[in-house]
Amino acid sequence: xxxxxxxxxxxxxxxxxxxxxxxxxxxxxxxxxxxxxxxxxxxxxxxxxxxxxxxxxxxxxxxxxxxxxxxxxxxxxxxxxxxxxxxxxxxxxxxxxxxxxxxxxxxxxxxxxxxxxxxxxxxxxxxxxxxxxxxxxxxxxxxxxxxxxxxxxxxxxxxxxxxxxxxxxxxxxxxxxxxxxxxxxxxxxxxxxxxxxxxxxxxxxxxxxxxxxxxxxxxxxxxxxxxxxxxxxxxxxxxx
Ligand code: SF4
Numbered sequence: 001x002x003x004x005x006x007x008x009x010x011x012x013x014x015x016x017x018x019x020x021x022x023x024x025x026x027x028x029x030x031x032x033x034x035x036x037x038x039x040x041x042x043x044x045x046x047x048x049x050x051x052x053x054x055x056x057x058x059x060x061x062x063x064x065x066x067x068x069x070x071x072x073x074x075x076x077x078x079x080x081x082x083x084x085x086x087x088x089x090x091x092x093x094x095x096x097x098x099x100x101x102x103x104x105x106x107x108x109x110x111x112x113x114x115x116x117x118x119x120x121x122x123x124x125x126x127x128x129x130x131x132x133x134x135x136x137x138x139x140x141x142x143x144x145x146x147x148x149x150x151x152x153x154x155x156x157x158x159x160x161x162x163x164x165x166x167x168x169x170x171x172x173x174x175x176x177x178x179x180x181x182x183x184x185x186x187x188x189x190x191x192x193x194x195x196x197x198x199x200x201x202x203x204x205x206x207x208x209x210x211x212x213x214x215x216x217x218x219x220x221x222x223x224x225x226x227x228x229x230x231x232x233x234x235x236x237x238x239x240x
Pocket of ligand 1: 028029030032040
């Protein structure tokens with residue numbers, strides 16, 4: 001079995017708790033308008049066997065400490081579910097903490113894989129079908145929701161990520177809707193807002209594909225922080 005990997009980050013501290021090795025898999029079925037990794041949408045040229053990736057991950061085991069471990073990201077790591085299942089079985093024998101950074105879109109059954117995952121970092125694309133289509137340019141809203149049901153049934157821990165795109169998510173109605181949307185998840189440990197930025201724009205020019213966010217202004221960090229604080233007020237208000 002072979003996994004198509006775009007890159008590997010060692011000593012990562014952003015994608016899960018503690019110090020982590022972050023594996024970025026190639027391939028994704030979504031086409032998010034703000035994606036800054038369009039070069040990962042398709043299969044790449046660098047392939048790893050389960051054993052090769054396993055050895056790469058446990059090489060840094062001594063640095064992971066109590067909280068750290070490995071994060072599978074992408075692209076969409078769930079598209080490599082069978083490969084990951086074999087890899088995760090081996091990693092669990094070594095007691096490695098496993099996080100999965102995903103939008104929840106897969107072609108095959110992933111329930112068995114999720115049993116080995118300690119933390120899900122879930123990217124909310126949008127809270128309704130129409131918005132989901134606008135952001136991802138695909139019709140996978142129900143697939144993402146199904147993923148949340150399956151993972152929630154397994155009582156998985158979640159970190160939630162929401163990219164804030166100006167004109168789409170930066171309003172009270174969206175924040176209230178987001179609270180409602182997240183009610184389907186029992187075990188949320190953390191929610192993050194990420195300001196939309198244009199850092200990936202040049203890649204589109206290089207690859208020669210249209211950049212759909214060309215006319216959307218970047219979200220400034222302060223406004224994003226203020227929105228986040230507003231959201232927390234709404235989220236923690238139990239009077240509804
Ligand atoms: S899910 Fe991630 S990798 Fe896939 S298109 Fe969206 S932002 Fe890009």
